[in-house]
Amino acid sequence: MGEDEVAALLARLHAAQNDFYGGGGDAALREVLSPDVSWHVPGDNAIAGHYEGIEAVLAYFAERRDLAGRTFRMRPGDLLTGRGEWAASFTDGEAVLGGRRVRWSTVGLYRLSGGRVAECRLLPLDPEAFDAVWAGPAAGIRAAPTGPEAATIALASALSAFRVRPRHCDAQGMVYAGRYHEFFEDAFLDWLEEYAGGYARLRDEGVDMVIVASACDHRRPARLGDPLTVEARPERGGRTSLTMAFTVRGPAGPVAEGRITYVAVGREGAAIGLPDALAAVVRAEDRGR
Incomplete structure (x- = not known):
């Protein structure tokens, strides 16, 4: 794929993810992900793991969405492409977790095949901070609420x-x-x-x-x-x-x-x-x- 095609595909992916994380449906994600897509998340945290197949990957997305109470947003930055099937996207994330607005940065390594995303390997720039952000309910992080209470927390x-x-x-x-x-x-x-x-x-x-x-x-x-x-x-x-x-x-x-x-x-x-x-x-x- 050419650089413009890669950029357009990943822009579609990130837009579909942000829509889903905000409470939208998964139709756009199913169009941009391969049926046998895999997602790899490192670390010692509530979302770490290897997810194989589109249903498992969508369940992983839903877990992040629910932990963040639909406040999770991705902000893609620089994009690196080469001559092969892999591309790297520097992305900032933010969410309200445990009543606090938190931010982190990652590199997503994406393998592209047949005009779709076939694999992602997530690489946090600060692994320990990423683990702390996504530690999960066992570490005292509760899912953020929605509605008026969420607006108050976000302002807080x-x-x-x-x-x-x-x-x-x-x-x-x-x-x-x-x-x-x-x-x-x-x-x-x-x-x-x-x-x-x-x-x-x-x-x-x-x-x-x-x-x-x-x-x-x-x-x-x-x-x-x-x-x-x-x-x-x-x-x-x-x-x-x-x-x-x-x-x-x-x-x-x-x-x-x-x-x-x-x-x-x-x-x-x-x-x-x-x-x-x-x-x-x-x-x-x-x-x-």
Whole structure:
């Protein structure tokens, strides 16, 4: 298959998957998958396994859909093709699991045959983080609800995941205390991207979010190589201010908890009302409590 044909086929696959994961039917998937398709998912998690045949693969898709309460979405990125029957697609995923919005990245290696997808081998870029995301109900992850409750949960938080790097650590290989405030700020930027159009959009509108108070409580040390997640969620809002709460979790549980209060500042350097996008999130949070 030519590069354009491969791109079109995988675009059809990803569109059909997103429709199915959102609650749609499986007709489009049956058109794009070979009857004897196989799917290989690595790791120690609730969805790992080797699925042979279209019915088994569709059952696997349904399991992911149900675990995520129909909030799972795929965001395909770069596509690599060659002269053979294999193609690689870099894809980001996100879902609401256990009341938190989580993200991960994978490479899907697809074998194409007869104008359909005949095989996929999923390769998470961070296997440990992928296992944590899809740990399943036994690890405390419950399927996300649908309807109004799902909307409240989606607004409640965003989750950023990363691994502790040498630059984060002191000479003992533990995360330096001051780094947690950087983690909070990075998580806030991710939260803004998710719910307010991003920091750049606020700046274009002449608004900056200035820190006026911050605090961090340390629970246990995080060490070099640990996979960490940072949950960011709005705690309260005023006419000009927004207080965000942060929880950093590691392999053994909560590592640190923080709280930062921001004030919206205009081009003249004076406090102004919260931008409409942020005010709408605060109102939705207040209704959900």
